Amino acid sequence: MPSTAQYLMLSGTLFTVGLIGVIVRRNMITVLMCIELMLNAVNINLIAFSHRLADLQGQVFTIFVITIAAGEAAVGLAIIIQLYRLRSTVNVDEVRTLNG
Amino acid sequence: MDGLAGNMPLLVFLVVGTLAVASSILVVAMRNPVHSALFLLLTFLCVAVLFVLKTAEFVAAVQVLVYAGGIMVLFLFVVMLINVRNLPDEKVMSGAWLGGIGVGLVLFILFATIVRAGVYADPVANTAALTTVKERILVDHPTDPNKLVRRTVTKENRNAEAVAMALYTDYLVPFEVVSLFLLVAMIGAIVIGKRELSAEEEETTPQYILERAEIEKEVKEAFSA
Numbered sequence: 001m002p003s004t005a006q007y008l009m010l011s012g013t014l015f016t017v018g019l020i021g022v023i024v025r026r027n028m029i030t031v032l033m034c035i036e037l038m039l040n041a042v043n044i045n046l047i048a049f050s051h052r053l054a055d056l057q058g059q060v061f062t063i064f065v066i067t068i069a070a071g072e073a074a075v076g077l078a079i080i081i082q083l084y085r086l087r088s089t090v091n092v093d094e095v096r097t098l099n100g
Numbered sequence: 101m102d103g104l105a106g107n108m109p110l111l112v113f114l115v116v117g118t119l120a121v122a123s124s125i126l127v128v129a130m131r132n133p134v135h136s137a138l139f140l141l142l143t144f145l146c147v148a149v150l151f152v153l154k155t156a157e158f159v160a161a162v163q164v165l166v167y168a169g170g171i172m173v174l175f176l177f178v179v180m181l182i183n184v185r186n187l188p189d190e191k192v193m194s195g196a197w198l199g200g201i202g203v204g205l206v207l208f209i210l211f212a213t214i215v216r217a218g219v220y221a222d223p224v225a226n227t228a229a230l231t232t233v234k235e236r237i238l239v240d241h242p243t244d245p246n247k248l249v250r251r252t253v254t255k256e257n258r259n260a261e262a263v264a265m266a267l268y269t270d271y272l273v274p275f276e277v278v279s280l281f282l283l284v285a286m287i288g289a290i291v292i293g294k295r296e297l298s299a300e301e302e303e304t305t306p307q308y309i310l311e312r313a314e315i316e317k318e319v320k321e322a323f324s325a
Contacts, residue, residue, distance in 0.1 A: 002113035002153065005215050010117045010150070012211030014124050014143075016204045021128035023200030029133045029179060033140050036171065037124055040147050043163075051154040054229045056266045062159050063267070066166050067278050071285030073171045077178045078293035084182050085295070 007048035015041035028083070028090040032076050039069045109153050120146035133179045141172050155230050158260040233261045 014037060021034030043062045050058025084090055123142040130136045144167040151160035233255045241247035255261065267275055 001107070001109050002117075005218070006113065006117075007150070007154070008215045008218075009212065010121065012208060012215065013121050014147075016208040016211070017121070017124045017128055019207060020200050020204035023203060024197045025128065027133055029175065029182070030128070030136050033127055033133075033136055033175065036140065036167075037127060037143065040144065040167075043159075044147060044150060047151050047154045047156045047159060050156065051227060051230070054227050056230060056262055059156050059159050059230070059263050060266050060271050062156070063162055063263070064274065064278055066159075066162055067282060070166055070171055071282055073174055074285050074289040075292065077174055078289040081178060081181060081293050090182060 004048050004052045007044060011041040011044035011048070014038075014044065026092050028080050028092055029077075031092060032073065032080070035076075036069055036073065039065055113150065113153055116146045116149045120150070134176070137172060137175045137179060140175070141168055144168050144172070155227050155259060158263045161260075228256070229262075231259045231262055232256050233258045233265055
């Protein structure tokens with residue numbers, strides 16, 4: 001049986017990859033995908049501890065996190081579509097009206 | 101049967117975990133968003149397998165249905181709608197790539213230190229609580245056929261049922277709040293994503309309706325004649 005520590009390391013790795021993606025990538029759609037990746041890493045943590053503590057709380061919270069991720073993706077993608085109509089770009093670096 | 105081959109769950113974890121990490125790196129590295137989305141799908145499926153290993157079968161099913169079925173379709177739709185080929189040829193990395201990788205490495209070292217120093221050595225976890233459900237049912241009275249008696253039965257290997265019991269009793273209020281959140285997100289996505297019609301488009305009747313009215317008029321005249 002894989003131990004909790006192994007699961008935590010895996011989820012840490014996935015979270016790190018997602019964070020690097022959010023900072024490094026310029027395509028807005030890919031940035032949103034990387035956020036989903038980070039949320040999934042958190043889910044792995046919750047499930048691992050739910051198993052370790054034999055408590056269902058972790059699984060219930062994972063379901064909530066998945067729901068929030070779905071809503072976030074829907075609204076985020078709607079914003080991206082509207083932005084593309086307005087500016088014809090989905091590049092993070094080119095949308096800097098609020099950047100002063 | 102000892103060593104790695106004797107420990108099937110660990111073997112599955114190593115293979116699937118490696119696949120998940122590799123495909124997540126490819127999500128970040130791929131230039132084309134369609135390829136990124138497909139590798140993200142692979143990552144989600146691998147994570148679902150990891151959930152099953154930790155006796156979270158129901159969450160694994162939700163993961164496949166919601167993430168792989170719903171969110172990924174949404175992503176692919178938007179990628180197709182935006183038509184990546186028309187975008188100007190851009191570099192994959194932003195100007196902050198060095199900082200990004202640096203922050204990532206520091207964070208990873210932090211995680212590794214915490215996990216190594218932590219008290220995560222597993223006791224022999226009694227995970228029966230994750231899969232058993234206690235239920236009060238009515239059964240026939242042992243002697244009197246006209247009576248029923250209450251019994252508490254324990255059902256085993258019912259992860260979905262156990263999660264449902266937790267969700268609809270202890271977490272009923274958060275559950276309702278989340279459903280309200282989904283409604284708000286849906287309305288928000290529709291309102292934001294809707295195309296604004298120009299004043300002209302709103303006032304003129306579409307061509308196909310005019311044509312249809314004409315055809316109906318002709319048919320009516322033909323019948324009355």
